[in-house]
Amino acid sequence: MVAGIRASAGFGVILREHGRVLTRITLVLALVPAAPPAHVLRIAPGVVARELRDGRVGATLLEIDLDRARIGVLRPSPGEARARVSEMANRARAVAGVNGDFFDISERVHRGVPATFAPDGPEVADGRAVRAAVPAGQRFGPTAPPGSSGAVIGVDRRGVGRVGRLSLTGTVRAGGRTIRLRGLNQYALPVGGVGLYTSAWGPASRARAFCGNDFVRAAPCTHATAAVLVRDGKVAGTADPGGALPPGADLLLGREEGATALRALHHGQRLRISSALSGSVRFRQAIGGLPLLRDGEPAPGLDARSRSPRTAAGLARGGHRMDLLVVNGGRETGSGETAAGLAALFRRLGARDALLLDGGGSSTLAFRLPGEHTATVRNTPSDGRERPVANGIGVFG
Incomplete structure (x- = not known):
C-alpha cells in the first residue's frame, strides 16, 4: 500500500511505499489542474495509476517509465475491423491500454459504401509499416493543423519515446x-x-x-x-x-x-x-494523432472552447517517460476538457511533446492489478459502454 503522497514541482507527485521512493511514470484519463489525488495504484514495475477527482471531472493518471516498462500498438485481430481496448489489451497480455487514433466512422454520405473503421494516421507495429495517413481533408475528428499530416507518437528502436511525422x-x-x-x-x-x-x-x-x-x-x-x-x-x-x-x-x-x-x-x-x-525517426511502435505540444509549446490553433472526453499521449524526461491521458465527461453536459486545456496540463506535467488521440465515446482506459488475470475498463466511457476502436496503446510491464 502507498503510505503517503507528497506534491512535487508543477503537477508531478512522488510516491512513497513503506519509505521507498517509487519512480515517476505517467498516463492520464480525466484530469484537471491541481486536482487532489484520491487513490494511487501500482500496476507493474514502472507503471503507476493515480485516480483524481475534481468536481464533475474524474481522472486516472497512468505514468509509464519507459526504462522499466514498454509500450506497443494494440490492434484488432486479423478477422476484426475494430475491437474494444480491454479485448485488445488482454489478447496482447498487456497490463494496461488506452484507445488510439481517430478512425473512419460511417456518416452515410457515401450511399452503399460501408465504413472501414480504419485509423486516420500512420501506424507502425513491431517495426513494420502497417498503414499511411489519409489526405488531411478526409480525416475524421478535429481539423488537422497545417503541416501536421502524418504526425505520430511512439517509441524508437531503443524503446525511447518519440514524436515525429511519417510519410x-x-x-x-x-x-x-x-x-x-x-x-x-x-x-x-x-x-x-x-x-x-x-x-x-x-x-x-x-x-x-x-x-x-x-x-x-x-x-x-x-x-x-x-x-x-x-x-x-x-x-x-x-x-x-x-x-x-x-x-x-x-x-x-x-x-x-x-x-x-x-x-x-x-x-x-x-x-x-x-x-x-x-521520417526523421525510425519507429518501432507508433500511432497517429494531432499535435498538442511540440518542444514544450502548444500547437497553433488549439480549440479552447469545446469540452469533451479526451485521450492524449505525452512524453517527458527526454522520452523516457510516457504520459497517456483520457478525460472523462460528456458532450451533452459540456464536461471534459478542451484541446488547449490538455496542452496546458501536459506542460504542467513536464511533458515536452504531446499528441491528441481519439475522444468522445472512444476514450477508454483498461488495466489489471497485480494478481488479476484480465484488464478491465477503469474509466467511465461516455457512451455508457466500451466502444470498439481502430487501435490503441498497450503498456507491458
Whole structure:
C-alpha cells in the first residue's frame, strides 16, 4: 500500500511505499489542474495509476517509465475491423491500454459504401509499416493543423519515446514504367493516386478508397477506378475492392489518373513493389494523432472552447517517460476538457511533446492489478459502454 503522497514541482507527485521512493511514470484519463489525488495504484514495475477527482471531472493518471516498462500498438485481430481496448489489451497480455487514433466512422454520405473503421494516421507495429495517413481533408475528428499530416507518437528502436511525422515512399515498377504509390492500407486515397493493400488491411471493404477528395470527405465517389490483384510478384488479374484477398496476395487500387496507370498493366506482368514510411525517426511502435505540444509549446490553433472526453499521449524526461491521458465527461453536459486545456496540463506535467488521440465515446482506459488475470475498463466511457476502436496503446510491464 502507498503510505503517503507528497506534491512535487508543477503537477508531478512522488510516491512513497513503506519509505521507498517509487519512480515517476505517467498516463492520464480525466484530469484537471491541481486536482487532489484520491487513490494511487501500482500496476507493474514502472507503471503507476493515480485516480483524481475534481468536481464533475474524474481522472486516472497512468505514468509509464519507459526504462522499466514498454509500450506497443494494440490492434484488432486479423478477422476484426475494430475491437474494444480491454479485448485488445488482454489478447496482447498487456497490463494496461488506452484507445488510439481517430478512425473512419460511417456518416452515410457515401450511399452503399460501408465504413472501414480504419485509423486516420500512420501506424507502425513491431517495426513494420502497417498503414499511411489519409489526405488531411478526409480525416475524421478535429481539423488537422497545417503541416501536421502524418504526425505520430511512439517509441524508437531503443524503446525511447518519440514524436515525429511519417510519410509514404513507394513505387510500383512494371518493365520500364514506374508508378508512384500514394497509399498504404488507408481508407481514402489521394485524387489520382494508387494505393497498396495487403493482408494487414483487415476484413473491411476497400471501396471507401474511391470516395471523397483531398479537401472534402463527403465529396462523391469517383467512377474512374481500377483494382489489380498481385500474386507472387505478378499481375494476377482484376479484383473486387470489397472482397477478401486470396492468401499471399496484395491489391493495387487506383482512382482517376492512378486507375489509368493500373489499366495499362497486363496479366502475368512482373511487378516490383516497394513501400516504406519515412521520417526523421525510425519507429518501432507508433500511432497517429494531432499535435498538442511540440518542444514544450502548444500547437497553433488549439480549440479552447469545446469540452469533451479526451485521450492524449505525452512524453517527458527526454522520452523516457510516457504520459497517456483520457478525460472523462460528456458532450451533452459540456464536461471534459478542451484541446488547449490538455496542452496546458501536459506542460504542467513536464511533458515536452504531446499528441491528441481519439475522444468522445472512444476514450477508454483498461488495466489489471497485480494478481488479476484480465484488464478491465477503469474509466467511465461516455457512451455508457466500451466502444470498439481502430487501435490503441498497450503498456507491458
